[in-house]
Amino acid sequence: METLPNGMTFITAGFKWSIGSPHFSQLYTDHGRKGRILLFNFNTPEKGVTELSFDEDFDQSTFHPHGISVIQNKDTGKITLFVVNHTPDEDRIERFEFIEEKMMLEHELSYIDEAINIANDVAATSENSFYFTNYCYSRSSLGYLIEAIVLLLPWGNVVYFDGAHYSEVVDGLLMPNGILLSKDKKYAYVANGILSSLSVFEREANNHLEISQEFQLHASPDNFLIEPKSGNLLVGVHPVLHQTGAHLEAPDLHRAPTKVLMVHMKNSSFADGITELYSDEGNNISAGSVASVYDNKMLIGSVVDKLLYCEVRTLE
Amino acid sequence: MFGSAARLIFIGFVLKQILDYRDWLDFNRDVIFTVTPGKCHVVLHDGGSEDLTHVGNGVVLFSTGLATSKGHIKAVDLNQSLNAFTLNITNSPERDDFMTKLHGLSSWRDPHTGKLYLYVISHASEESIEVFEVEDGMNLKYIKTITDSSFASKFMNDLVVVGKDKFYISQFAHFPIRDMTKVNLEWLSRWKTGNIYYYDGHRARVVASNLEQPNGINISPDAKVIYLSEWGSKTLKAYRRESTNNLVELWSTYLGTGIDNIEVDPDTGDLWIGAHPVMWKVIDLLNIFGAKHPGQVLRIKMTDNAISEIEEVFSDDGNFLYGTSSATNVNGKLVIGTVSQKAAVCELNYLSKNEATDSGLLPDSYVAN
Numbered sequence: 001m002e003t004l005p006n007g008m009t010f011i012t013a014g015f016k017w018s019i020g021s022p023h024f025s026q027l028y029t030d031h032g033r034k035g036r037i038l039l040f041n042f043n044t045p046e047k048g049v050t051e052l053s054f055d056e057d058f059d060q061s062t063f064h065p066h067g068i069s070v071i072q073n074k075d076t077g078k079i080t081l082f083v084v085n086h087t088p089d090e091d092r093i094e095r096f097e098f099i100e101e102k103m104m105l106e107h108e109l110s111y112i113d114e115a116i117n118i119a120n121d122v123a124a125t126s127e128n129s130f131y132f133t134n135y136c137y138s139r140s141s142l143g144y145l146i147e148a149i150v151l152l153l154p155w156g157n158v159v160y161f162d163g164a165h166y167s168e169v170v171d172g173l174l175m176p177n178g179i180l181l182s183k184d185k186k187y188a189y190v191a192n193g194i195l196s197s198l199s200v201f202e203r204e205a206n207n208h209l210e211i212s213q214e215f216q217l218h219a220s221p222d223n224f225l226i227e228p229k230s231g232n233l234l235v236g237v238h239p240v241l242h243q244t245g246a247h248l249e250a251p252d253l254h255r256a257p258t259k260v261l262m263v264h265m266k267n268s269s270f271a272d273g274i275t276e277l278y279s280d281e282g283n284n285i286s287a288g289s290v291a292s293v294y295d296n297k298m299l300i301g302s303v304v305d306k307l308l309y310c311e312v313r314t315l316e
Numbered sequence: 317m318f319g320s321a322a323r324l325i326f327i328g329f330v331l332k333q334i335l336d337y338r339d340w341l342d343f344n345r346d347v348i349f350t351v352t353p354g355k356c357h358v359v360l361h362d363g364g365s366e367d368l369t370h371v372g373n374g375v376v377l378f379s380t381g382l383a384t385s386k387g388h389i390k391a392v393d394l395n396q397s398l399n400a401f402t403l404n405i406t407n408s409p410e411r412d413d414f415m416t417k418l419h420g421l422s423s424w425r426d427p428h429t430g431k432l433y434l435y436v437i438s439h440a441s442e443e444s445i446e447v448f449e450v451e452d453g454m455n456l457k458y459i460k461t462i463t464d465s466s467f468a469s470k471f472m473n474d475l476v477v478v479g480k481d482k483f484y485i486s487q488f489a490h491f492p493i494r495d496m497t498k499v500n501l502e503w504l505s506r507w508k509t510g511n512i513y514y515y516d517g518h519r520a521r522v523v524a525s526n527l528e529q530p531n532g533i534n535i536s537p538d539a540k541v542i543y544l545s546e547w548g549s550k551t552l553k554a555y556r557r558e559s560t561n562n563l564v565e566l567w568s569t570y571l572g573t574g575i576d577n578i579e580v581d582p583d584t585g586d587l588w589i590g591a592h593p594v595m596w597k598v599i600d601l602l603n604i605f606g607a608k609h610p611g612q613v614l615r616i617k618m619t620d621n622a623i624s625e626i627e628e629v630f631s632d633d634g635n636f637l638y639g640t641s642s643a644t645n646v647n648g649k650l651v652i653g654t655v656s657q658k659a660a661v662c663e664l665n666y667l668s669k670n671e672a673t674d675s676g677l678l679p680d681s682y683v684a685n
Binding site: 276279313 | 346347349350351352353354628631633665666
């Protein structure tokens with residue numbers, strides 16, 4: 001999910017990717033799930049989430065969204081969404097314009113390239129340029145198991161699209177997950193799933209990323225968002241990874257614990273402390289992956305489970 | 317062939333003992349998350365507040381001076397200003413070692429006379445329990461000193477009073493506090509040398525033994541169950557009180573953190589426990605080496621004197637408070653005491669309800685976001 005300064009939050013739902021388990025795929029089909037984008041507004045929480053429609057030309061049947069990045073043009077007010085889409089044939093990054101009057105997403109462009117392998121998250125830098133993370137190299141469930149889980153091969157990377165070309169800016173990553181840019185766009189934050197750490201990169205003039213800090217979280221991070229008042233990083237983490245794995249494989253049988261952490265960032269660039277905002281064994285929400293805080297209210301999203309709306313009373 | 321197999325098994329066994337010992341000392345625990353229930357204020361700046369208890373009307377008493385020498389009973393009135401003050405003692409005996417190194421305390425109200433008494437363990441020239449009457453206006457009138465030959469030269473930690481001059485008391489170590497080197501070696505050896513004694517008004521006898529550093533001890537609101545923090549093994553134990561005052565173990569639950577003193581909520585039966593999450597840093601409780609020993613407060617919800625849920629209500633990496641040894645919840649405020657340093661009062665902006673929760677619930681159906 002991502003929240004705009006006006007409280008509008010866009011959420012991707014109906015997650016499914018090619019390296020998931022057959023049991024999960026069967027469950028997905030049995031329950032008639034499909035890929036959707038939901039809208040929630042912190043200013044009108046009682047209205048809940050609204051499912052956004054797509055324009056007629058867009059093929060919704062192959063749409064399985066994952067990571068999302070939303071930017072608003074300061075001059076025109078146009079809201080652009082970049083969404084990672086796992087279609088059965090390949091992974092793409094879709095670009096939409098949000099038409100508020102119609103509660104609709106107008107599909108503008110599909111980014112398709114060899115460089116988009118098994119994409120996880122995307123972070124936009126303009127209306128036609130973005131960074132994205134490739135989670136691993138193999139496209140099958142068995143391949144992923146051998147490559148990443150058994151052999152721990154660091155075949156994930158971060159790629160930058162500058163409007164014309166795709167170029168690899170960081171390589172040798174092991175299961176990089178969420179990616180987010182700092183408010184001033186000078187730093188990039190990448191979640192290292194297996195290594196349980198946050199990597200802070202400095203953006204160079206040529207859009208390459210230079211590692212600035214690796215901060216240990218001792219829990220597997222998923223996606224980041226920035227807490228607007230303090231500039232600190234909010235992250236959904238999986239404290240017990242094998243339970244998260246079991247849950248993702250069979251959500252009808254296993255629950256997984258959720259934690260939401262706030263990482264204190266000095267000057268948006270240096271992590272020096274962690275406050276825990278939410279912790280649950282999985283009874284309320286399983287495998288929470290992202291959290292957004294707006295005016296002492298928090299929305300927690302999960303990979304395949306629920307969406308939770310909370311009050312935050314312990315942050316001053 | 318069997319010889320080399322036996323050697324391998326032996327080496328494997330030794331390796332496992334080393335790894336288990338390293339894990340017991342929490343060398344792998346280097347990232348401590350901060351958890352605060354709300355804004356926290358320091359009410360005592362140094363001297364420590366090893367044990368505390370709420371005596372009614374928002375008044376909390378602390379025992380101080382464990383790490384130094386001269387101890388005092390201090391108090392904070394949560395209805396008034398958040399600054400601790402020292403209680404006056406009248407009728408004190410003429411002893412040099414009176415009120416030295418105060419440790420566990422327990423308050424008890426006499427059901428016949430309504431008078432409130434305070435019993436506190438003092439590591440004086442011999443292990444003593446000083447008995448006071450708590451008078452209105454927050455004065456302490458000294459009544460007597462209780463000692464017993466069976467524990468006079470040991471290391472006692474905490475007590476819980478069940479009748480006039482009748483109490484259960486935990487014996488933390490065999491060696492006295494004066495002999496810190498031997499106490500540290502005893503603790504590091506992990507030998508189960510600790511006991512719980514029952515003092516019946518005249519003499520003490522052992523009612524539970526083979527314990528690893530028994531620490532905090534308290535009693536359920538219905539006075540039927542005694543709770544014990546077995547600090548060395550990071551385990552919470554419960555015992556049933558027999559009519560003879562003997563103890564029979566009911567259950568023992570591993571909590572994975574160095575639990576210290578226990579306070580019991582008289583209405584809900586919740587346990588509030590101060591804990592030390594990183595065992596090896598306890599060596600530096602006086603912060604001489606700057607090890608920054610983290611602090612933690614647990615709230616344990618009980619149903620029928622059995623654990624139903626465990627919550628971490630406070631966690632700090634040592635920057636704000638370290639050596640958290642005791643905690644209690646009074647009217648929406650969390651009071652936290654430490655072994656050698658500060659005492660603090662935090663707002664409890666959120667406290668989850670105390671209803672028994674079903675564990676192992678299957679999700680209703682596979683629900684999409």
